[in-house]
Amino acid sequence: MRRVSLLLATGLLAGTGAVAVADVEPPVLHAAQQRGTAVVSALPAVPPTPKTVDGQTGDWAGEAAGFSGLSHYSAGELVHADYLFDAFGAEDGDDVDRVSRNDALEEASPGFYRLEPTYQYDIGGQVGAPTGEVGLGGEPVYGDAQDTDGGGHVAAADLREVRVAADASTVSLLVRTTTMTADRSAGVVVLADTVDGSSAYDVPFGSGLRTERADVALLVARTGGVAVDLATGTRTAFPVAADDSGYDNVLEAGIPRALVERSAKDKPGKGKGKALGHKPRLQLALAAGVSDGADGLVDLQGEDADVVNVANVAFRPDEPVRIRFDKRQAFALHDGTIDPFFVDVDVDGLLAGRTEALRPGAGYHERQFTSSEQISVEGDRDGIWQPYGVYVPSSYDGTTPTRTTYWMHWRGGDTHDAAVVSPRTMRDFGEDVGGLVIAPRGRGTSTWYVGKAQVDFREVWDDVLSTFAVDEDRVYVTGHSMGGWASYLLSILYPDRFAAALPYAGVPTQGLWAGCEFDDNCWQGTNGGNAKDQWTTPLLENLRNVPIAISHGALDELVPVTGVTRQAEKLATLGYRYRYYLFPTYEHYSHPIHDEWAEGARYASEFTRDENPARVTYLRSMPFERTVETGPDQGRPYAGLDFSFDSAYWMSGLSPVDGQRGVAKVDAVSLAKAAAPVLTVPEAGGPAALGQLGPYAMQGLRWTADPLAAAPAAVNGFTATLTGASAVAFDLARMGISASAPVTGAVTTEAPLALSLRGGWTSVPAVTGATVTSLVDGVLTLQLPAGT
Structure with a gap:
């Protein structure tokens, strides 16, 4: 543990070594990842649909873009996507001085940004030591509001989407949250600025808010809506x-326009409303708390002091990239x-059906997608709406197929941790190579990308392909620690999806493998895993067509270097393309530091x-698959x-x-591809490279x-x-x-084998050496006895 804190201090204070020519940052002191922009373009107007206040969404026709914090117009609706899982409310005062001080340092030198996530990320806790030993706080969010159940996330107030529409007399409002039950739902406070030069007012409904801009306050709750003239x-x-x-979680309101709109005949003069002209204007702010079931909000408590009773605020496109995107919200x-x-x-x-296309511009975004009900539960962060992070490079135009890297987070981490804690991940794998970077959540912090988390990966994969222009021949997978395990796991299970894999401090199983095999204690599971059944080393044969670069610290206190070295030795024995970067001074967290x-x-x-290589080697392990x-x-x-x-x-x-317990292996070669012969040659490198100061020693093939x-x-x-196989198809x-x-x-x-050949035959061809068992839809199935 002492090594962790000393290494961090040394890096932060002494990072003045040589820097790559194209690199404007010193080592370690890397600037914050920039928030993604929106690229909005006008489309032909689409007539708006009439709205009925019935709690149903069928008459809301606008298309959602699905990028958190961003808004656009569609079919005469303003459609805003809020950040997911950010209902942490107000900062209660304990972080004000620290954040102000760190913000000033960051303004003076952008690299000092990294002090903030260092404080928020509990490095001591990550290795099982008391946080006080390293003096770090481990508070990944800025808000301190406590739900009535004592939880730190006010789930019923977690906004997902806000829509605004209008007709001649009514402003229609649709609010959707990630969590809503019959006895617990949001109370939404809406502020409207309807006249110029408002005074300061206390906002009613037990909100605890004060405004110097609004003159009308509204409460939208399932018990009804009320507007209060603050004057x-x-x-x-x-x-x-x-x-x-289900998961609709809707509050829908029909608000008389006269209550919330600046009059078209009211021409504001100087001040905040200058130059507005005679057009009708609607200026709104919106925040959610928990409805008390009457005409107010449930009282929220902070960790150390009282806080206002709203936990989530809409329309925050400029939130800086943070673990929960709640910094500006918490301090406001x-x-x-x-x-x-x-x-x-x-x-x-709104009246004319204004419609726009929105795509994510350069920078880091939170993307929302609809997960499956099979793995979803109404409540907090386990519902059907899920996020993943995506970095969009400045070269991305939305149409040109773009290289893509999947970044899989470490154990204890979450969707946005890499972008926040180690911002160069997005630059090195993204901006500097003109690539997209995708950061799945994995349905939790320590799910090991199996079970529900494997479903999450597959759903993210599908959403990425349908949302972005991906070059499917240049997709890579990488990650640190548990994310390094995922780099092994995913490339082994889906070798035809990836062009290369890059595990950092990756464990070869769910837990650890010490590198020995003489005793079951050589494998030790964590989070309930079966480390021996989940051991990836025997399945590395699947990587024949997936080059892999393993990076590991010799002093790693969590993932024994002995097991990882055996992993590299197996690749060398197979004659596969690989590199093994061994960092003699690195421990487990040195790479993200x-x-x-x-x-x-x-x-x-x-x-x-190579989508269709000449040779395919693949093992299917049923014990591994079951885990x-x-x-x-x-x-x-x-x-x-x-x-x-x-x-x-x-x-x-x-x-x-x-x-149940079998392992099937196929090693097949297409002789029609006539692959050119290759030589397998060793390579070596180190102790440093541009953008990788090391020191390290590299060997590989x-x-x-x-x-x-x-x-x-x-x-x-x-x-x-084939060994251990009863069937296969080509x-x-x-x-x-x-x-x-x-x-x-x-x-x-x-063993006896059912061999299916997909060839498009319409009639059974002549076959020798095997028995034809069927011809269905052009697929010929042959039965072969054991042997050659």
Whole structure:
């Protein structure tokens, strides 16, 4: 533990070494990751749909962009996506001096930004030591509001989406939260600035807020809506409908325009409303607390002092990138106001059906997607709406296929931790190589990307492909610690998705492997894992077509270097492309502290995916597969998931003889591809590189074209060797094999095998050496006896 704090102090105070020519930052002292921008373009108007206050969303026709903090117009609706899981309310005063001091240091020298996440991230706690030993706070959020159950996140007030529409007489408001139940729902405070030069007022409803801008305050709750003229106290009711069924979580209101709109005939003069002209204006701010079931809000308490009774504020596009995107919110609420977050709504645009396209611009974003109900539970952060982080490089235009790197967070981490704690991840894997960086949440902090977290990865994968222009031949996976494990896990399970893998301080199993095999104690699980069943080393054969660069510290106190070294030795024995970077002075957290990833990014850049390689080697381990389906806690196995990791490239349907504990392996070669011979040659490097000061020693293997060997002649056939398998299928077209000509196949199988060939046949062809069992939809299935 002492090593961690000393290394951090040394890096922060003495980082003055050589810097890459293109690098404007000293080592360690790296500037904050910049918040992503919005690229908005006008589209033809779409007539708005009439709204009915019924708590249903079917008459809200605008399309959601799904990027947190950003707003746009669609079908005459202002559509705003709020940040997910950020309802932490006001800062209660304990962080004011520290944050002010750190902000001043950051303004003087941007690299001092890293002091703030160092305080927020409990480094001591990460290695099991008391936080006080290193003097760090470990408070990942700025807000200190406590829910009535004592929890630190006010889930019922967690805004997900806000929409505003209008017709000739009514402003329609739709508010959706991540959590709503019949007995617990949001109370939404709306402030309206309707006249020029408002006085200061206390905001009613037990909100604890004060405003120097608004003159009308409204409360929207499932019990009804009320607007209060802050100057006169006049109260006006308006209709509200709610729907807590499923995951809609809707509060819908119909507010008379006259209550909240600047009059079209009111021409403001000097001051904040200058130059507004005669157009009708709607200026709103909105925040959510928890409804008390009557006409007010539940009282919230802070950790150390009383706080205002709203926990989440909408319309904050300029929140800096933080673990929960709540810094500006927390300190504005500490001051008792939401005045900084007024939005100017284009009423004429609402009436005319104003419509825009929004795509994420350069910088870091939170993306929202709809998860499956199968793994979702109404409550706090386990619902159907989930986030992932995405860095968008300045070169991204929304149409050109772009390299993409998946960053998998460490154990104890969350979606945005890398962007906050180690901001150079987004530059080294993103901006400097013109790439997107995707940061999945994994349904929690310590889920090991199995069970629900594996579903999360697959759902994020699908959303990324449907949302962004991805170059599918240049997709990479990387991560630190548990994220390093995920770099092994995902590239082994899905080798046909990745061009390269880059584990940092990655453990070869869910827990640790000491590098020995003579005793079960060589494997030790964590978070309920079965470390021996989840051991990736025997499955490294799946990486024949996925180069991998392993980076590890010799002093790692959590992931023994012995096991990782054996991992590298296995790759060397296989003759695969790999690099092993060993850092003699690094411990477990040195990589995110030093925050240097450029060498790995450069290595990955050398490779593109071969979607249909000449040779495929793939193992399907049923014990491993079961832990991925039921994990992470094998003592409380998750039920109902079936992943069937049985395919890669042009091979599919790989089935083991023993469906419970068996391991099936296929090693198949398409002779039609006639791959050029390569030489496997060693490589070495160190002790430093541009953007990677080290010191490190690197060894590995590289494939290079054999100048003395000619490519073999193409043959319309294949070879395959199988062990422990009862069935497998090959796609002949993807193998480059023509089904309209004679096909030869040399198959060696340890057990009787059902071999299916997808060839598009319309009638059964002549077959020798095997028994035809079926021809269905162009797929010919043969039964082969054990042997050759």
